[in-house]
Amino acid sequence: MRLSEGVEWALHSCTTLALLPPDATLPAARLAEFHGVPPAYCAKHLQELRAAGIIESTAGRKGGYRLARLASEITFWDVVQAVESDTRAFRCTEIRQRGPTAIAKARYSPVCGIARVMYGAEQAWRRELEARTIQDAVDSIVRDADPQVAVKALRWFQEVLT
């Protein structure tokens, strides 16, 4: 199984936007450049994030993208759900309703014991992602990043935001 690659990029982009000074915006081309990805790839996922109300864009010469709400109010789950078209790993095809023991559809319990366990595990995954926000990602970057990266990022921001 595999989450769309866009999930990684979208999480990094939201984290980058969270690091911008207040009221600053970043054009899509700059976000793509910052993460070393093709602009078209970037544009697709920015649209998804905007449609989900996670980021917003401003028009004009200095227009670009920024977070639509506080980083502490954007969960990992919000971002995953915005980019991943299908967040379910397990699909139940109702195997129990086939073969020699099949009975009338109406007589089956809504969810079989096997699907219930699989869905429960996915709920646990989702709860973890709901409990973490983009602010947590910002905090860990500020805590863990090499000072050299911080200096380079600061310089790059100063260059592109002026």
Next chain:
Amino acid sequence: MRLSEGVEWALHSCTTLALLPPDATLPAARLAEFHGVPPAYCAKHLQELRAAGIIESTAGRKGGYRLARLASEITFWDVVQAVESDTRAFRCTEIRQRGPTAIAKARYSPVCGIARVMYGAEQAWRRELEARTIQDAVDSIVRDADPQVAVKALRWFQEVLT
């Protein structure tokens, strides 16, 4: 994202084998018939389950498959891992090492804060699957199944196991 369809079938097959009388075995063709799936599909996954030490086969005229250990000692995770070639949903492509802030590889922390959250969520998913066994699936079937299914299954077993 999506788990292989074989996961559902493998979980149902292990549960069916757990319902057999002690020492009974079921030929692959019968397991396929019981679940209404093509025999070739079934054979592939039975091989995976056998390679993982979850089921075993007996030779001879009355040969077939049975669980290799107690149903209470086979977790959902054991079965998922046996059938799914890749149980990781999130792949980190080290986006942080690209673009204008890139520094020498050796200076990055082993895992970035974004990947750490994503991996943590997958651990929560895995822990849930490790905590549930095929015996739990058997118990829920015995509890929830319509009596009509139970009667049909019993008749079918009597027919094929004699």
